[in-house]
Amino acid sequence: xxxVSLKKLVKRYGALEVVHGIDLEVKDRxxxxxxxxxxxxxxxxxxxxxxxxxxxGGTIEIGDNVVNDLPPRARNISMVFQSYAxxxxxxxxENMGFSLKIAGRPADEIKEKVADAAxxxxxxxxLERRPSQLSGGQRQRVxxxxxxxxxxxxxxxxxxxxxxDAKLRTQVRTEIKKLHARMQATMxxxxxxxxxxxxxxxxxxxxxxxxxxxxxxxxEVFNRPLTKFVAGFxxxxxxxxxxxxxxxxxxxxxxxxxxxxxxxxRQSLTTGQKVTFGLRPDDLYPSGHGLNSGxxxxxxxxxxxxxxxxxxxxxxxxxVGFNGRDWVSRMLNPRPLPSGMNIKMSFDLSQAHxxxxxxxxxxxx
Amino acid sequence: MKLSRLSAPALLLFPAFLVLAxxxxxxxxxxxxxxxxxxxxxxxxxxxxxIGLRNYFTVFSSWDFWVAFGRTVxxxxxxxxxxxxxxxxxxxxxxxxxxxxxxxRTMMMFPMMFSPVLVGFQFKFLFNDNIGLINNGLQxxxxxxxxxxxxxxxxxxxxxxTVAEVWSSTSVFAILILAGLLAMPRDPIEAAxxxxxxxxxxxxxxxWPYLMPFAFIAMTIRSLDVARAYDIVKIMTDGGPAKRTELxxxxxxxxxxxxxxxxxxxxxxxxxxxxxxLFTVYxxxxxxxxxxxxxxxx
Numbered sequence: 001x002x003x004v005s006l007k008k009l010v011k012r013y014g015a016l017e018v019v020h021g022i023d024l025e026v027k028d029r030x031x032x033x034x035x036x037x038x039x040x041x042x043x044x045x046x047x048x049x050x051x052x053x054x055x056x057g058g059t060i061e062i063g064d065n066v067v068n069d070l071p072p073r074a075r076n077i078s079m080v081f082q083s084y085a086x087x088x089x090x091x092x093x094e095n096m097g098f099s100l101k102i103a104g105r106p107a108d109e110i111k112e113k114v115a116d117a118a119x120x121x122x123x124x125x126x127l128e129r130r131p132s133q134l135s136g137g138q139r140q141r142v143x144x145x146x147x148x149x150x151x152x153x154x155x156x157x158x159x160x161x162x163x164x165d166a167k168l169r170t171q172v173r174t175e176i177k178k179l180h181a182r183m184q185a186t187m188x189x190x191x192x193x194x195x196x197x198x199x200x201x202x203x204x205x206x207x208x209x210x211x212x213x214x215x216x217x218x219x220e221v222f223n224r225p226l227t228k229f230v231a232g233f234x235x236x237x238x239x240x241x242x243x244x245x246x247x248x249x250x251x252x253x254x255x256x257x258x259x260x261x262x263x264x265x266r267q268s269l270t271t272g273q274k275v276t277f278g279l280r281p282d283d284l285y286p287s288g289h290g291l292n293s294g295x296x297x298x299x300x301x302x303x304x305x306x307x308x309x310x311x312x313x314x315x316x317x318x319x320v321g322f323n324g325r326d327w328v329s330r331m332l333n334p335r336p337l338p339s340g341m342n343i344k345m346s347f348d349l350s351q352a353h354x355x356x357x358x359x360x361x362x363x364x365x
Numbered sequence: 366m367k368l369s370r371l372s373a374p375a376l377l378l379f380p381a382f383l384v385l386a387x388x389x390x391x392x393x394x395x396x397x398x399x400x401x402x403x404x405x406x407x408x409x410x411x412x413x414x415x416i417g418l419r420n421y422f423t424v425f426s427s428w429d430f431w432v433a434f435g436r437t438v439x440x441x442x443x444x445x446x447x448x449x450x451x452x453x454x455x456x457x458x459x460x461x462x463x464x465x466x467x468x469x470r471t472m473m474m475f476p477m478m479f480s481p482v483l484v485g486f487q488f489k490f491l492f493n494d495n496i497g498l499i500n501n502g503l504q505x506x507x508x509x510x511x512x513x514x515x516x517x518x519x520x521x522x523x524x525x526x527t528v529a530e531v532w533s534s535t536s537v538f539a540i541l542i543l544a545g546l547l548a549m550p551r552d553p554i555e556a557a558x559x560x561x562x563x564x565x566x567x568x569x570x571x572x573w574p575y576l577m578p579f580a581f582i583a584m585t586i587r588s589l590d591v592a593r594a595y596d597i598v599k600i601m602t603d604g605g606p607a608k609r610t611e612l613x614x615x616x617x618x619x620x621x622x623x624x625x626x627x628x629x630x631x632x633x634x635x636x637x638x639x640x641x642x643l644f645t646v647y648x649x650x651x652x653x654x655x656x657x658x659x660x661x662x663x
Contacts (some may be wrong), residue, residue, distance in 0.1 A: 071558065073558060073562060079555075084552075087556070087571060088659040097571070098560055103561055122405070150561075280636065
């Protein structure tokens with residue numbers, strides 16, 4: 001149980017700098033997800049916190065101690081690896097109790113703690129098995145069991161669900177969430193899957209090219225993305241985005257299509273300004289089949305052709321042709337729509353996002 | 366029976382069977398049979414005298430044989446253990462190399478490229494008490510002013526042979542263990558670091574169990590050499606001085622070709638083969654157990 005603090009953390013491999021001085025304060029007992037595309041430096045950052053990679057610059061503090069030069073064993077952390085990283089020659093029970101054995105704890109204490117952890121993770125009947133006799137989901141639970149028997153200050157997860165199939169992934173995700181509620185420990189979780197990050201964490205850290213783009217609660221990063229990158233990364237299906245030019249109270253797209261300027265930006269935009277316009281699929285819907293956010297005046301309606309539909313049961317994703325490409329919209333209470341048919345689409349502009357064309361920064365105050 | 370009445374598979378396999386019979390089965394059967402005769406190369410007709418197990422009784426009651434037998438086991442135990450430790454050390458060092466690992470790997474295999482006969486000559490020269498490099502070096506360093514009789518003193522001679530054998534065969538262990546190290550996943554080692562292991566504990570509890578099957582493969586291969594520890598000894602000391610370095614196979618060779626007592630020599634050889642097979646079976650079992658333990662998928 002300890003806060004973790006990264007200050008101006010840098011990682012270099014030779015001349016190549018992959019993490020560029022990031023700052024992050026993880027509060028005690030907080031669940032933080034580091035998320036970003038591959039190569040963004042999230043795993044490297046986690047491995048530096050674990051002590052598996054040397055720190056090239058800046059400091060890492062766990063609790064009140066700067067741990068830069070401490071080996072992993074002196075940091076009181078646990079880590080769950082993507083590949084499970086179980087010891088193949090030990091039984092499940094031995095795997096889970098290994099850290100306690102190394103620490104020289106008495107055998108009956110080890111047995112008790114392993115039994116406790118096994119009960120939490122529903123592994124009690126597997127303690128005598130070897131990892132090779134387990135399924136992927138069971139192996140990952142053993143890896144978590146190994147992490148929790150030690151009661152470490154900080155749990156580190158490195159893409160723990162990536163090797164599991166979709167159904168198991170949802171199950172184990174729920175178990176990790178339960179685990180956090182139960183252990184009341186600081187957890188740092190690396191993933192490239194924004195759904196995992198959204199569902200699990202108290203706060204999300206979105207990384208890109210070794211920088212932090214935004215830190216915020218799932219609600220914040222979804223509703224108020226600070227940059228175009230975050231807006232495009234968080235949310236599924238991703239936000240519709242296109243470049244527009246401001247002209248006399250309108251946003252003009254490259255093909256000449258126009259939309260009114262969203263109300264909240266009316267004061268701040270000037271004619272001739274070029275910006276990126278973004279609208280989530282939730283805020284673009286066949287009229288009458290979406291949730292209006294309340295400001296009826298901010299809704300613009302256009303007749304657009306349907307290109308394809310993806311029925312999901314409770315809703316349908318409708319791709320409509322706009323500005324020369326397909327924009328995704330979410331249709332609630334769906335009904336069948338033939339391709340090529342023109343339908344009236346509602347653009348809920350109160351929810352629109354605008355980003356600076358060059359810096360990619362959000363224009364929302 | 367006409368040839369054409371054989372089924373096609375039998376017909377097609379027939380030449381292979383024929384060749385195998387000619388080069389393996391017949392000689393094997395003949396040598397096994399001759400171990401029950403007083404066959405001497407100088408008296409061909411003695412091949413047809415059947416004397417039952419008398420050769421085997423002679424072997425088992427021969428003091429010389431048991432001494433050579435014990436010495437062979439001792440020699441191999443020392444040599445195999447030394448080779449394993451050195452091979453492990455070499456493999457660990459090479460696996461840590463950041464640059465030039467390919468070159469080091471190739472260099473590591475050099476001793477395997479030399480004929481054991483050449484290795485024998487080389488070490489015979491190195492250990493020569495008058496002109497050998499070793500004595501020369503020791504004297505130049507001022508460690509001794511005597512000419513140490515490496516190949517003349519019985520114990521030193523066996524030691525010198527062991528050194529030559531270890532030099533020429535350590536690379537078997539080194540290569541196989543290095544293969545294991547390179548194939549080993551990194552994650553369990555990192556997990557062990559996080560779990561609180563010191564580097565030494567990581568090796569003891571994680572790396573070594575993983576490498577064990579590879580060490581046993583090397584052991585299995587080398588245990589066959591129980592039946593091959595011949596050439597280096599033959600060249601360096603020829604079993605001397607006063608039979609102090611006589612191993613099973615130099616004794617067999619001497620009995621067969623020096624004394625021309627082929628029947629007796631074959632009896633010894635069959636016993637030595639049984640010993641070799643026992644070693645191999647033992648290490649194979651260990652290998653299978655170790656493989657199962659790490660859940661190897663090969």
